[in-house]
Amino acid sequence: MPAPKDVYIAVIGAGGVGKCFLSQLEVISKRLSANPASPTLSLILVSRSKMILYSPEYVALPHGDISTKLAASTQEPLPLPKIIDFLAAAPSKVILVDNTSSQDVADQYPQVLSRGISIVTPNKKAFSGSYKLWQDIFAAAASSGAKVYHESSVGAGLPVISTLKDLVDTGDSVTKIEGVFSGTMSFLFNSFAPTEGSGGKWSAEVKKAKELGYTEPDPRDDLNGLDVARKLTILARLAGLQVESPTSFPVQSLIPKELESVGSGDEFLQRLPEFDAQMEETKVAAEKEGKVVRFVGSIDVAKKEVKVGLEKFDRSHPIAALKGSDNIISFYTKRYGANPLIVQGAGAGGEVTAMGVTADLLKVLERLT
Amino acid sequence: MPAPKDVYIAVIGAGGVGKCFLSQLEVISKRLSANPASPTLSLILVSRSKMILYSPEYVALPHGDISTKLAASTQEPLPLPKIIDFLAAAPSKVILVDNTSSQDVADQYPQVLSRGISIVTPNKKAFSGSYKLWQDIFAAAASSGAKVYHESSVGAGLPVISTLKDLVDTGDSVTKIEGVFSGTMSFLFNSFAPTEGSGGKWSAEVKKAKELGYTEPDPRDDLNGLDVARKLTILARLAGLQVESPTSFPVQSLIPKELESVGSGDEFLQRLPEFDAQMEETKVAAEKEGKVVRFVGSIDVAKKEVKVGLEKFDRSHPIAALKGSDNIISFYTKRYGANPLIVQGAGAGGEVTAMGVTADLLKVLERLT
Numbered sequence: 001m002p003a004p005k006d007v008y009i010a011v012i013g014a015g016g017v018g019k020c021f022l023s024q025l026e027v028i029s030k031r032l033s034a035n036p037a038s039p040t041l042s043l044i045l046v047s048r049s050k051m052i053l054y055s056p057e058y059v060a061l062p063h064g065d066i067s068t069k070l071a072a073s074t075q076e077p078l079p080l081p082k083i084i085d086f087l088a089a090a091p092s093k094v095i096l097v098d099n100t101s102s103q104d105v106a107d108q109y110p111q112v113l114s115r116g117i118s119i120v121t122p123n124k125k126a127f128s129g130s131y132k133l134w135q136d137i138f139a140a141a142a143s144s145g146a147k148v149y150h151e152s153s154v155g156a157g158l159p160v161i162s163t164l165k166d167l168v169d170t171g172d173s174v175t176k177i178e179g180v181f182s183g184t185m186s187f188l189f190n191s192f193a194p195t196e197g198s199g200g201k202w203s204a205e206v207k208k209a210k211e212l213g214y215t216e217p218d219p220r221d222d223l224n225g226l227d228v229a230r231k232l233t234i235l236a237r238l239a240g241l242q243v244e245s246p247t248s249f250p251v252q253s254l255i256p257k258e259l260e261s262v263g264s265g266d267e268f269l270q271r272l273p274e275f276d277a278q279m280e281e282t283k284v285a286a287e288k289e290g291k292v293v294r295f296v297g298s299i300d301v302a303k304k305e306v307k308v309g310l311e312k313f314d315r316s317h318p319i320a321a322l323k324g325s326d327n328i329i330s331f332y333t334k335r336y337g338a339n340p341l342i343v344q345g346a347g348a349g350g351e352v353t354a355m356g357v358t359a360d361l362l363k364v365l366e367r368l369t
Numbered sequence: 370m371p372a373p374k375d376v377y378i379a380v381i382g383a384g385g386v387g388k389c390f391l392s393q394l395e396v397i398s399k400r401l402s403a404n405p406a407s408p409t410l411s412l413i414l415v416s417r418s419k420m421i422l423y424s425p426e427y428v429a430l431p432h433g434d435i436s437t438k439l440a441a442s443t444q445e446p447l448p449l450p451k452i453i454d455f456l457a458a459a460p461s462k463v464i465l466v467d468n469t470s471s472q473d474v475a476d477q478y479p480q481v482l483s484r485g486i487s488i489v490t491p492n493k494k495a496f497s498g499s500y501k502l503w504q505d506i507f508a509a510a511a512s513s514g515a516k517v518y519h520e521s522s523v524g525a526g527l528p529v530i531s532t533l534k535d536l537v538d539t540g541d542s543v544t545k546i547e548g549v550f551s552g553t554m555s556f557l558f559n560s561f562a563p564t565e566g567s568g569g570k571w572s573a574e575v576k577k578a579k580e581l582g583y584t585e586p587d588p589r590d591d592l593n594g595l596d597v598a599r600k601l602t603i604l605a606r607l608a609g610l611q612v613e614s615p616t617s618f619p620v621q622s623l624i625p626k627e628l629e630s631v632g633s634g635d636e637f638l639q640r641l642p643e644f645d646a647q648m649e650e651t652k653v654a655a656e657k658e659g660k661v662v663r664f665v666g667s668i669d670v671a672k673k674e675v676k677v678g679l680e681k682f683d684r685s686h687p688i689a690a691l692k693g694s695d696n697i698i699s700f701y702t703k704r705y706g707a708n709p710l711i712v713q714g715a716g717a718g719g720e721v722t723a724m725g726v727t728a729d730l731l732k733v734l735e736r737l738t
Binding site: 024027028037142145157158159162163166167169170171172195316318321323324326331335336337338339340341342343344345346349351352355358359362366367 | 393396397406511514526527528531532535536538539540541564685687690692693695704705706707708709710711712713714715718720721724727728731735736
């Protein structure tokens, strides 16, 4: 039998973020095991698409190079409900780390939590799907005492969700949240409409962003604004608004209507130059006011208004002055007054996303043991 | 006997921050008591200089207007060791909230923690005094299991300490921390050397800042740089440097040598114009390079160098573009690469400082119950 302070870890998803997380987990496991007063973390399951590596007897998997061991595993994959059964039967507390972006996994969270299994995850789907799923998740956690932490679902490892929760929990009135929530959009507009110099053609910037790996394989998955809308949904709900879904408020898509249904991302990129004049016009209109255009999300809490799209900003505004693919999130509150509380930095990438997950894991661990 | 999940709260210090904290405590106590699954907070002691209000039987003080009740209290004040004895004998867990800036109280932290009493505080003195006190505090907490949280000791309610801890605890390498850590210095330099326009005379800006309540009663207590040095000491230690004390590294004082020993703050202000030429020269030298001068603190972790003083920044640099009396803190790390993780906003003021304390209280509560 494990010591009472042992905690089991199960990890679903071992892609970009998942791999970084596994190596961070190794670091913190070693540190914790060196301190006799700390709980011991035992990784008992890792799965990825059709592969699984787990210990049916709840014995910790050996340390080191888990991804390679997973790839070489010959264990029969378990469907998700079986994984949940296995974890719920563990002889000590369990934290499930969901490093996927799967809606199917997210839909199981109420079930997972109600069976006493805590969750940490960067998966946006659970918190930005239907409002009912959101309610079910937090109701299940409240009744079982299991924890659910999801810092990396907005702004990766940046302290966005924890900051908003602290503001709300201590009784501040959050009046407005505004920012650049997509690393891809940040990169595109910082290049297309820089505060100094003139920037390139829109279609050329999109092509460059794709080549540099800043976009999804099909850039339309960034340009439709849905990723930003999901993040806004999460923050708006945390601020107290009952947002029904990420499509229940205005979201400006940067995909020209004519290109919405062309077959492939490549074909889309090939035809995008036909629509450069449109974006150029928007940029020039902003320049005439001494401003630059940025793709932002905003939540007006009092008016219960959430929106995502293009806005103009003075060149000296922190949103205009953003660099590279950084995110920026401004919290306007009663206590903070005219100058918002601002958090800024890389909002995407395997290591920083995994960092938010690992930090959440440590927080859940402190609350469970 | 209290239910096992009751937690007692004792508050020392009921001045500016203390009053704001007491009203935030009232808000969270009400919310927690409305939820049967939450622990109950019982405020059992409030003290301020020679006044005390407490319940010898550990019964919660009645809600509402605690400051007024404290002022009207006729209870005999207890010396600090007696207060600690009283709290250590409580029949449930206790959190001591130290809202003073007293070194005497800070010196008792190891004793308080070793007796199982947790601490939340904005008091910088405990964490920026001798390195031995720092070690004793965390050793006492580790051996008793009591918690010690001090978010508001740097940047008030801004998520500075929690962010740095998350970076370090998840295994990132923090390479450099740089920022404006004083609301007073921020206000002074944003007015004296604005990014646009020319700003006023140095002595006039200091006078104005004092009139607006942005400085200590004697402005030299801000201009000597010690407040910033204390904050840097805390962050450097959290980043792993064994900084001996806030005077063990270079700190530039903005008090002209000749005015260090003049009797009063008023006399200091009266004579300060004699030294305007010196500051003007520094400002003009920066302007010639297209830059502005700012009073910053920085920690180079690899070189183990901590320093506080004037530095020049490009006008577009986030440190130069700061507004009002805002703080800005940039964390450069291996994971975040060239663009730092930045936290920015009001770093002083009763409400936002108290917010950091209240948020810490909630975190300790979750870990104790």
